[in-house]
Amino acid sequence: xxxxxxxxxxxxxxxxxxxxxxxxxxxxxxxxxxxxxxxxxxxxxxxxxxxxxxxxxxxxxxxxxxxxxxxxxxxxxxxxxxxxxxxxxxxxxxxxxxxxxxxxxxxxxxxxxxxxxxxxxxxxxxxxxxxxxxxxxxxxxxxxxxxxxxxxxxxxxxxxxxxxxxxxxxxxxxxxxxxxxxxxxxxxxxxxxxxxxxxxxxxxxxxxxxxxxxxxxxxxxxxxxxxxxxxxxxxxxxxxxxxxxxxxxxxxxxxxxxxxxxxxxxxxxxxxxxxxxxxxxxxxxxxxxxxxxxxxxxxxxxxxxxxxxxxxxxxxxxxxxxxxxxxxxxxxxxxxxxxxxxxxxxxxxxxxxxxxxxxxxxxxxxxxxxxxxxxxx
Amino acid sequence: xxxxxxxxxxxxxxxxxxxxxxxxxxxxxxxxxxxxxxxxxxxxxxxxxxxxxxxxxxxxxxxxxxxxxxxxxxxxxxxxxxxxxxxxxxxxxxxxxxxxxxxxxxxxx
Numbered sequence: 001x002x003x004x005x006x007x008x009x010x011x012x013x014x015x016x017x018x019x020x021x022x023x024x025x026x027x028x029x030x031x032x033x034x035x036x037x038x039x040x041x042x043x044x045x046x047x048x049x050x051x052x053x054x055x056x057x058x059x060x061x062x063x064x065x066x067x068x069x070x071x072x073x074x075x076x077x078x079x080x081x082x083x084x085x086x087x088x089x090x091x092x093x094x095x096x097x098x099x100x101x102x103x104x105x106x107x108x109x110x111x112x113x114x115x116x117x118x119x120x121x122x123x124x125x126x127x128x129x130x131x132x133x134x135x136x137x138x139x140x141x142x143x144x145x146x147x148x149x150x151x152x153x154x155x156x157x158x159x160x161x162x163x164x165x166x167x168x169x170x171x172x173x174x175x176x177x178x179x180x181x182x183x184x185x186x187x188x189x190x191x192x193x194x195x196x197x198x199x200x201x202x203x204x205x206x207x208x209x210x211x212x213x214x215x216x217x218x219x220x221x222x223x224x225x226x227x228x229x230x231x232x233x234x235x236x237x238x239x240x241x242x243x244x245x246x247x248x249x250x251x252x253x254x255x256x257x258x259x260x261x262x263x264x265x266x267x268x269x270x271x272x273x274x275x276x277x278x279x280x281x282x283x284x285x286x287x288x289x290x291x292x293x294x295x296x297x298x299x300x301x302x303x304x305x306x307x308x309x310x311x312x313x314x315x316x317x318x319x320x321x322x323x324x325x326x327x328x329x330x331x332x333x334x335x336x337x338x339x340x341x342x343x344x345x346x347x348x349x350x351x352x353x354x355x356x357x358x359x360x361x362x363x364x365x366x367x368x369x370x371x372x373x374x375x376x377x
Numbered sequence: 378x379x380x381x382x383x384x385x386x387x388x389x390x391x392x393x394x395x396x397x398x399x400x401x402x403x404x405x406x407x408x409x410x411x412x413x414x415x416x417x418x419x420x421x422x423x424x425x426x427x428x429x430x431x432x433x434x435x436x437x438x439x440x441x442x443x444x445x446x447x448x449x450x451x452x453x454x455x456x457x458x459x460x461x462x463x464x465x466x467x468x469x470x471x472x473x474x475x476x477x478x479x480x481x482x483x484x485x486x
Contacts, residue, residue: 016428017421024420028413071399078409080399085410089417091388099384137394144391156391323397 005166006209008242009108010235012097012159022093022167029086029171036079040070040316047073066315067322084323086171087141094163095143098156106153109238119246120215120223122237130228131253133277138325140168146206146275147229158235162207178360180270181213183367184299187354188266191371192297197221197265201291203254203284204272208236208247214268215245224264226252255283262293273302274332281332282340289344294376298346301369304355305333337370346372 014022044066052060052069060069070076098105113122135147142164148157169178188195198221202211205225215223225247227233233249240247252258254272267288273281288298308314317333320326341351350373358365379387400406434441449457466473 017425020421020424021417023424024417027420028417077399077401081406081409082413084397084399085413088410089414091392092385092414093417095388096381096384099387100379100381102379138392141392143388143393145393148391323399325394 006243008239009112010105010155010159010238010242012094012101012105012163014097014101018093018097021096022163025086025089025093026167026171028089029083029168032079032083032086033172036082040076040079041312043073043075044070044312044316047075063311063315063318066311067318070315080319080323083319087168087324090164090167090171091141091143091160094160094167098159098163102156105155105159108242109155109234110153112238112241113234115241118241119244120237120240121246121248122233123248123250124230124233125251128228128251128253131255131276131280133280133328134228134275137327139275139327140164140320141325145229146227146232149229149231152230153234154231155235155238157229157231158207158233158239161232162209162235162239165207165209172365178358178365179210179213180301180367181210181217182359183356184210184268184270184301184369185214185217186359187299187356187369187371188297191352191354195266195297197296199264200224200266200268201226201257201259201264201288202247203257203267203269203288204275205236205247205249205270206232208233208240208249210268210270211236211247211249212240212243212245215240215247216243221265222248224248224250224259226250226254226257228253255280255287257287257291259291261290262296263291265293265296267292267296267298269300269302271302273300273335273337274305274326274329277328278331278335281328281335282343285337285340286344289341289346289372289374292374294374296374297371298341298374299369299371300337301356301367302332304366304368305329306368308333341370341372344372345374347375350375 048069049060051072052065055072060066071080112118130147135145138145142157142160144157144160146157146161148154150156197218200214200218200221200223202214202223202225205211205227208225211223211225223246225236226249227236228251230251233251237247237249240249250258254269254276269284269288272284276284285300288300292298305317308317314333318330321329338351338353342348352371354369354371356367356369358367398406400409430444431441434444437444
């Protein structure tokens with residue numbers, strides 16, 4: 001199943017003018033990413049480092065030094081200001097149609113959620129207070145964050161996530177036919193002998209694009225998915241139902257799953273690790289080990305920002321931590337995830353880090369994943 | 378149905394956290410943001426003009442490129458030149474104004 005730019009009943013019905021605005025923001029971001037950002041490391045050498053040496057009488061050494069030096073380079077500062085502005089314009093371009101069309105979207109979602117013929121389910125936990133380390137931050141500047149839930153029909157967080165994600169991804173050079181779920185399905189086929197789960201779990205499912213794609217692919221299996229926000233999950237559930245696939249969505253903390261041991265054949269997460277801190281990430285990985293059955297597979301996929309060739313590249317890539325609300329970006333980029341998997345219980349010889357080509361995209365886009373197989377007792 | 382201005386206001390109201398600045402001057406950064414937003418709005422207008430051109434070409438039963446290739450001479454050309462120059466003067470007024478700047482960053486009055 002295609003996961004990006006899919007049409008369904010809960011999407012805002014954008015006008016031609018609103019679509020033009022989103023396409024213009026995509027074009028602006030694509031230009032910044034392909035023509036301006038690639039010069040940042042060059043600017044570091046030509047502008048940032050000399051300015052730092054002149055000011056401090058020594059070469060920049062620590063990540064903090066390199067960051068300070070970058071901000072002494074006018075070219076870097078101009079890119080940074082423009083990139084932040086473009087990121088904020090993503091949300092304006094998608095937020096206007098979302099809020100304008102919200103009454104209709106809420107009604108469409110409520111009808112799908114209340115339908116007696118629905119295929120999946122939605123289990124919200126009114127007693128759950130969404131994890132503040134995620135809920136209290138406007139991650140990648142999404143207004144209101146992932147856990148926003150203004151009323152018992154709210155779907156804004158999910159709609160912003162899906163629509164903003166499309167504008168972000170296309171501006172990043174990610175193809176309209178790319179799919180993180182598709183990349184993992186290809187990995188299962190090529191690396192795990194075409195492993196087919198009867199029951200799988202998607203941790204940190206957000207608006208449910210990957211969860212729905214798995215449900216469409218594993219037609220005989222059951223797909224469960226968890227996230228922290230009721231508004232996000234309500235949207236994800238209605239979206240899946242509108243697309244004609246059944247996913248069982250649960251409001252739950254990734255680091256404290258309310259599933260029995262050995263419940264799933266396959267456990268995945270997509271772009272979750274960079275949204276959570278170190279402690280929660282380790283607990284999430286431990287939970288993924290606990291709930292997968294012996295012989296089952298766990299795959300945690302995320303953005304390919306790890307293993308930068310130099311400290312300068314690493315700090316340049318870390319722009320999102322300070323300027324884009326991605327407070328755990330660098331924590332993820334520099335984490336020893338293989339060690340986390342082994343600490344969770346996976347045998348070292350069954351933990352593999354993968355450098356995965358995207359299914360489609362013009363900018364040699366890649367994805368990172370770490371996988372583990374739970375030993376059969 | 379929420380109006381467009383209410384929708385934008387709702388979005389702005391829901392944003393949280395401080396806004397980290399990249400440029401040395403907050404004013405310059407805000408002007409850059411406004412300029413980029415206007416570039417996006419110009420692209421939106423260009424799309425609208427493009428749609429109209431295609432519709433007009435269709436009504437005239439001619440190729441849209443032929444419609445776009447229409448050039449005017451004489452009075453009409455001079456009228457367009459005047460309009461363009463006036464647009465540039467309005468846009469660049471601040472650098473055409475001969476008065477010198479003063480009191481940068483200090484309260485006046």
